[in-house]
Amino acid sequence: MNTNRESTDRVDGMDTEARLRSALSGLAGTVHDAPDAYRRAQQQWRRRDLKRRVTTVAIILIVVAVACGAGIWALSGASPGQHVIFGGNGDIDGRHAPNIFPPGSP
Secondary structure (H helix, E strand, C coil): CCCCHHHHHEECCEEHHHHHHHHHHHHHHHCCCCCCHHHHHHHHHHHHHHHHHHHHHHHHHHHHHHHHHHHHHHHHCCCCCCCCCCCCCCEECCEECCCCCCCCCC
């Protein structure tokens, strides 16, 4: 197997680097930027950034609203006689606990 790099890098008397440099300089010579290219690119970037931020805020608001709605729905389905905080038989150190419910509640 021939591993001579000189023979593989040269085509028609030019090495790969020179051919690539020539091709890229020819291509670069045909490119002309618009005077307001940076301003337009900056406007597009700002518009995309604003859209991303608005989308993020909207998703966060929806998640919070759904969580609040689920919490209110779960709490509204509970009867006033059942509380997690005041669970148990109502005795505090062997004494009867004071009534924690307002008058008229079941």
